[in-house]
Amino acid sequence: MTTPQSWEARAEEYSLYGFTDMPSVHQRGTVVLTHGEGPYVFDTNGKRYLDSNSGLWNMVAGFDHKGLTEAAKAQYDRFPGYHSFFGRMSDQTVMLSEKLIEVSPFDRGRVFYTNSGSEANDTMVKILWFLHGSEGNPKKRKILTRWNAYHGVTAVSASMTGKPYNEVFGLPLPGFIHLTCPHYWRFGAADETEAAFVQRLARELDETIQREGADTIAGFFAEPVMGAGGVIPPAKGYFQAIQPILKKYGIPLIADEVICGFGRTGNTWGSQTYDFTPDAIISSKNLTAGYFPMGAVILGPDLADRVQDAVEKIEEFPHGFTASGHPVGCAIALKAIDVVMNEGLAENVKRLAPRFEAGLQELAKNPNIGEYRGVGFMWALEAVKDKPTKLPFDASLSVSERIANTCTDHGLICRPLGQSIVLCPAFIMTEGQMDEMFEKLEQALKQVFAEVA
Known part of the structure; x- marks a missing residue:
């Protein structure tokens, strides 16, 4: 048996994935991560990603909190x-x-x-x-x-x-x-x-x-x-x-x-x-x-x-x-x-929550965003084919998966859930990092909706 050489090949050869879109893995490979700094994570190729999912909702103090x-x-x-x-x-x-x-x-x-x-x-x-x-x-x-x-x-x-x-x-x-x-x-x-x-x-x-x-x-x-x-x-x-x-x-x-x-x-x-x-x-x-x-x-x-x-x-x-x-x-x-x-994390959530909502409200002006919803530091955008009727995209288009994958290409990690994109960043997120998150997400939305709408 030939042993796979790349990190991506080794992951796919020996790992059983949980809650993972396998067509994406087969087409794009696995993102293998090595370390984190603040709200960012880095892969084996040295690429940096802003993780707006804070791991799996949980890395609220970032990935390298010394305390x-x-x-x-x-x-x-x-x-x-x-x-x-x-x-x-x-x-x-x-x-x-x-x-x-x-x-x-x-x-x-x-x-x-x-x-x-x-x-x-x-x-x-x-x-x-x-x-x-x-x-x-x-x-x-x-x-x-x-x-x-x-x-x-x-x-x-x-x-x-x-x-x-x-x-x-x-x-x-x-x-x-x-x-x-x-x-x-x-x-x-x-x-x-x-x-x-x-x-x-x-x-x-x-x-x-x-x-x-x-x-x-x-x-x-x-x-x-x-x-x-x-x-x-x-x-x-x-x-x-x-x-x-x-x-x-x-x-x-x-x-x-x-x-x-x-x-x-x-x-x-x-x-x-x-x-x-x-x-x-x-x-x-x-x-x-x-x-x-x-x-x-x-x-x-x-x-x-x-x-x-x-x-x-x-x-x-x-x-x-x-x-x-x-x-x-x-x-x-x-x-x-x-x-x-x-240490100010709870206060930061309260302070930036209005800015978070305002950014989503702006993105929701897109004709293919049916709803933005959430509270605090947990929000979602719901993609729709037709806004007035709330008609979803055909499931075969995997719209939210496409958006999440395109975000990854731009150095942003977010989560697809149904036809929604979920954003739940670390509590240490700064105003500048929030702006970065919205800029990259907006690019991905425009790109994907141009392909499927």
């Missing part, structure tokens, strides 16, 4: 690894749990650690099943989410994810129910006001609970802003309409803040941005600013007390991961929270 790497090095020297089983955990784990409750919307609670947001959502489902079974309600197992939501890739969290690509795995599993996506621009009826659209979704939720039976529903999971669904903020008043219904039936509301949490929407939590208090929060990504794989389930006071009672009944919570509460990850997370909240 974060030093925190990791110091903890590796001090105590390089441990678990959180059998009544033992590191001091960093204890301190991080204290910090997470301190910065959460809760006055008290409990934290459980995982290695990713997918595992955290999976764990939260198991917690709900465990809790309801302990309280004498073993039928309360159904999980409510929304179409176009993204909650992860484990069998359970993928079942929660309302995306058709999971059908290739035979998912969702039974008992996972997807409600209407709260995207008014796309799913509102022609003569329907935004308020009427919200009331329709609230009625759908109430009717679904009555049809399925409140005594069979374990919880409702929702991203404050749908991230991997294409950056979809909720219709105005959505959470205020649905939360009273959930409370009426005693169904916990779980905020999946994997993407929104720690500053992405302009506040510490997306639930703060949209003015609701969940019963629990799922955190990951920005929790460690991308410098360590970690997720967390943050239980509010009611669920924390009830789960602890369930644990006491059987004398343990039979769940966990080898690296749950890893001391290095916790040390990095403590530093990352400090960096975002106290």
Whole structure:
């Protein structure tokens, strides 16, 4: 067998790609990266790219933050690894749990650690099943989410994810129910006001609970802003309409803040941005600013007390991961929270968010941009063939993939999602870098729309 020589050939020969457009890989090759500086990354050919996706939403402090790497090095020297089983955990784990409750919307609670947001959502489902079974309600197992939501890739969290690509795995599993996506621009009826659209979704939720039976529903999971669904903020008043219904039936509301949490929407939590208090929060990504794989389930006071009672009944919570509460990850997370909240990153998001929106508003004047949407430092542009009717391009044209590939040619990394282009840069982005992002994106849009429109 002849060994491939180039980085691109070696990647394609030995790697199984996740969420990757394979025709693009076969035609263009893999971009193999070597290092980063600030919000930029560099490939094996020395080409520099402005990463407006901040890795995968998570590298919010950039790719070379000395404080974060030093925190990791110091903890590796001090105590390089441990678990959180059998009544033992590191001091960093204890301190991080204290910090997470301190910065959460809760006055008290409990934290459980995982290695990713997918595992955290999976764990939260198991917690709900465990809790309801302990309280004498073993039928309360159904999980409510929304179409176009993204909650992860484990069998359970993928079942929660309302995306058709999971059908290739035979998912969702039974008992996972997807409600209407709260995207008014796309799913509102022609003569329907935004308020009427919200009331329709609230009625759908109430009717679904009555049809399925409140005594069979374990919880409702929702991203404050749908991230991997294409950056979809909720219709105005959505959470205020649905939360009273959930409370009426005693169904916990779980905020999946994997993407929104720690500053992405302009506040510490997306639930703060949209003015609701969940019963629990799922955190990951920005929790460690991308410098360590970690997720967390943050239980509010009611669920924390009830789960602890369930644990006491059987004398343990039979769940966990080898690296749950890893001391290095916790040390990095403590530093990352400090960096975002106290080094000006959160303030920079608030300061530049209006400039971000203004730049997108200008790009949206293009006749093939149907909508721009988002909040804080997470936005999307939706490509359309016909703006008045919102008619999308034929899927065979792969318009968003073309735009993203053309951006890459110009030294800009952005993300295609459906027919949208997503921009979610690092919180350290400067005004000049934002201008660079918009200039390169505008060039790509003009080039691609000239080819397909």
